[in-house]
Amino acid sequence: MSGISISQVYKTYPGATPVQALDNIDLEIQPGEFVALLGPSGCGKSTLLNLIAGFERSSSGTLLVNQRAVSRPGPDRGVVFQEAALFPWLTVWENVIFGPQVAGAKKSEYEPRAREMLEITGLSGFLDHLPVQLSGGMRQRVGIARVLTLGSRVLLMDEPFGALDAQTRLTMQELLLSVWSKLRTTVLFVTHDIDEAILLADTIYVMSARPGRIQTRIDVPIERPRTIEDTTTAAFNELKREILRQIRH
């Protein structure tokens, strides 16, 4: 199982005017934990995610995934962005098996897995569709199914539902809850949206404005399984008020 361990991580982007994006980040994410990273625009959420993904290098500090130092991207960490970058000329099925196929994996291993992931993301009826024939929400599902087919035990999600309309966003949040309850991957989910963070996460880390620091850790005591209805309860709203207080603080 893959946990994430971040200790004293700093990140400054070099340049004529260097930008300090992260300031002494300490973070422990347990294997199978669902963590949301919440904070204002520019506080370094994507930077932290990109460091864990191996897209960027930290300026100093230690960053371990499954007890191994991160030095480059790898199939142990699947990344989902706001827009699923699908190949427009490939079908849903071809997009999802593309990664393992080019990596030379065994068909007998990745095909059943791809089928299973397309099933749990509700795409079984759309295998022959091209991305252009799908809605934004469905394209994001393909993006998620593709990452899950790689077998990554860590999912790094950078505002994956940020470009979707409110209704689709709710559907996708429920879909993600259902997928996560089946697979129990470790998830780091970046969002601006407090409701989304509470609904999805076990633990929320609130980051302060630049340079990004971890300001507070909040355990979400809402029982699972959760549904959209949970967002209207008194306990949910109380927690939301508390987080708003912390953010304004």
Ligand SMILES: Nc1ncnc2c1ncn2[C@@H]1O[C@H](COP(=O)(O)OP(=O)(O)OP(=O)(O)O)[C@@H](O)[C@H]1O
């Ligand atoms: N490649 C880069 N080079 C220089 N500065 C960068 C680079 N990437 C990000 N930054 C700066 O680092 C800071 C943190 O950016 P980052 O994208 O991590 O924040 P964020 O919290 O994810 O913001 P948002 O919620 O708006 O996406 C910002 O001031 C940004 O301008």
